[in-house]
Amino acid sequence: MTISTTKKFVGVVAAAGLLVALAGCGSAPEPTATEDGAAGGAVDGFKPCMVSDAGGFDDKSFNQLGFEGLEAASDELGVEFVTVQSDSESDFAPNITSLIDQNCTLIITVGFALASAAGEAAIANPDIEFVSIDDIVDNDFDGETDAENIKPIIFDTAQAAFLAGYASASFSTAKKVGTFGGMNFPTVSIFMDGLAQGVEYWNSEKSDTVEVLGWDRAAQDGVFTGGFAANQDAINAAQGLVDQGVDVLLPVGGPIYQSAASVIRDSGREIALLGVDADVFETDPTVADLLLTSIRKAIDVGVHEAVLAAGKGEFDATPFIGTLENEGVGLAPFHDFESKVSPDLQAELDTIKAGIIDGSIPVESYLAG
Known part of the structure; x- marks a missing residue:
């Protein structure tokens, strides 16, 4: 850049x-x-x-x-x-x-x-x-x-990504959630950091030990492809996380999710994909069957x-x-994964969303401090 x-x-x-x-x-x-x-x-x-x-x-x-x-x-x-x-x-x-x-x-x-x-x-x-x-x-x-x-x-988007992180931790049976991005800019890493905070909140609420691979909150660094193209670099990043056993994967950076989807399909395992920006279930039906949800920006x-x-x-x-309060960001529906997630999950997410809005559940980001 x-x-x-x-x-x-x-x-x-x-x-x-x-x-x-x-x-x-x-x-x-x-x-x-x-x-x-x-x-x-x-x-x-x-x-x-x-x-x-x-x-x-x-x-x-x-x-x-x-x-x-x-x-x-x-x-x-x-x-x-x-x-x-x-x-x-x-x-x-x-x-x-x-x-x-x-x-x-x-x-x-x-x-x-x-x-x-x-x-x-x-x-x-x-x-x-x-x-x-x-x-x-x-x-x-x-x-x-x-x-x-x-x-x-x-x-x-950290607010909506927090909800996605909580949902991902709830869904994961491997107890490993992965993420990678295009480049380490705040508008990219805000998704990854919000995801990690949501997983941390799940662990604290459920006394669980779900890991986040591909992003280090303390270092504010992680796995990045160096660009925003669906290319071999994006495939390599996704493959590296899949090889470590993740069963939920968040790629952040435009079309790099397409590379992640190809790696998921080749793996032969049930690995859920998270979309960003749009409700990717709606914008790209070719990956709809892989999508747990999407982190939306309006x-x-x-x-x-x-x-x-x-x-x-x-x-x-x-x-x-x-923000979540003004609906400028949000979490897309679970769509085809509705029957695969916990029946209690949506109610829990609604409660967390209310807590983020009223400030009782803090979410860190470069916008919120």
Whole structure:
């Protein structure tokens, strides 16, 4: 990436104070549709545009969710939108420049990796509105978003991952839950750390000894592939955890879950897969039979609302932080695994969710402190 892992982590933590202060400011964005679902009355000249992170708009994950939110809002507003796909970090700045040159009035950057390029472009083009998914855009590390024309949409996914960790520990008969990520950035490791906290909570409540492999909470480090592609590196990471006997596996990083699924199928064992960002059961039926659940981020809803507001001349740069309380993050249904989990599990998860919301069950993350 264009920013080193350490520098990026420091920057995100520096911005966390601002985000925490705003986290309770409102409920989750809710889509609003016109009566006929189109011709929503956009301001003259409104042109929404989007830049993907690596992985593309068909990644069945965060890029795709962002695209779906843009598409839905544009349909309601009755406007045309423009998208450009990034295949590597070298595409980020040129892709944003290409959208500026096409007279885009709103530019959405999908993924924390685009924060540097987005911040520079927003400062240089104060008349263009920007929406940043998964990053506050604090490239000078002063605890504030770099420009007044940038709206961050970010998610405290540790809360939902905590629930997934508890569910995983409940499900695991091997007493080994595994996880690996693309790169060790806060927006990736927040899933892994939340998962580990949920397993720890299960152990404390049940006097159990379920292990988490692939993530070390004390070291804040673990197993990473070095990128976000479904490639041999992702296969190797998944295989290493499967060889250690895990029977639940959380891959974090767009399409790398596809590599994990192939390893699970080749293993001949019953190993449950956890999805991230979207409800992967819905977005990718090819792995539906493997999915225990998914840790959801309402990227599509956040983008949808931001585009509608901007399209109606009501752009608001106030950061939105998704939490369990405002339904910006959450746990997907168990779907085909409903009959395989404990009949008491959902009630326990509901109680834990309430405890996280009211603060009686603390969940650590770079957003919550």
